[in-house]
Amino acid sequence: MSRKHALGFGIDIGGSGIKGAPVDLARGKLAEDRVRIPTPQPSTPEAVADTVAQILDQFGWKGSFGCTFPAVVQHGVTRTAANVDPSWVDCDAAAVLRKITGRDGLVVNDADAAGVAEAEFGAAGARAGVVLLATLGTGIGTALIVDGHLVPNTEFGHLELDGHDAETRAADSARDREDLDWAQWGERLTRYFTHVENLLWPDLIIVGGGVSKKFDKWSPHVHTRTPMVPAKLLNEAGIIGAALLAHG
Structure with missing residues (x-):
């Protein structure tokens, strides 16, 4: 329609x-x-x-x-x-x-709603291929978009990472709880996103959540083979x- x-x-x-x-x-x-x-x-x-x-x-x-x-x-x-x-x-x-x-x-x-909005109107720019949105907040929410189509209810924030539920180690709440600096948190995120990359081989990773506003502070400490960009629609993404x- x-x-x-x-x-x-x-x-x-x-x-x-x-x-x-x-x-x-x-x-x-x-x-x-x-x-x-x-x-x-x-x-x-x-x-x-x-x-x-x-x-x-x-x-x-x-x-x-x-x-x-x-x-x-x-x-x-x-x-x-x-x-x-x-x-x-x-x-x-x-x-x-x-x-x-x-x-x-x-x-x-x-997270699925936010991913669809970002893929259509936000950071993905209607990019073809595999787009992963990860929201870094209290936990890690994820949305997977493949050639513009949503694969619903992915729970990649709960992957096992170093013997732990990944979001308990790499979410923004873990950074606050353990008083990690940007470099220390960047190491955690590198481990997490490398694990996800090896499972999904995405073409683009979009990072949402409140910490996306500080992308320039922590992203230099995260090393991925996949291009990574901050979300654009922020608090309006879910509604859209x-x-x-x-x-x-």
Whole structure:
């Protein structure tokens, strides 16, 4: 379906906040300023869906929408739950959203949504081949895009690295926790990305997460054979990617 002159809507659910806005699907930009509402506590499916409905209603959005979630998502069912209420595990999230919002919502892993947006409108520049997005934050989220197509629910942040779950050694939270300088953290990231490169042989690695804003400080200490660039869409990537995926 053509995206010329088309608007979509994206919602980005996180552990602390739920954000949403209409998206210009031709330009890959928010069509209006996003609205953010704190994530309800406890963050049960029904409470979160009610907050999603509030955001949709604020914009008068009546159609279908895309919705990111910090979990493995299979056919609208959330199989895991990171930083949200454990009642999301094996929840038919799409059905809950439909019941409470009265609209069809496509549910997608948050890193996957960001990866799709970066591949289409951000750092990848619609590059062919294998593109890996890795978000370095509390953990390591990953998205794999092959010739423009998403391979959903990759969990490469949980690869075993030197006998440890990789994200416990190489995420930005590990840098903070262990008070690593940029060079020390760069060594960890080099080990991690070399491991991923040997498994996937990507053509491009995009690094997202808050630390991508400091790319020039730590990237000289990371040595990969694959070109590595910082993400461009930052906090808007999830909303844009969710809207794109929902539009089809």
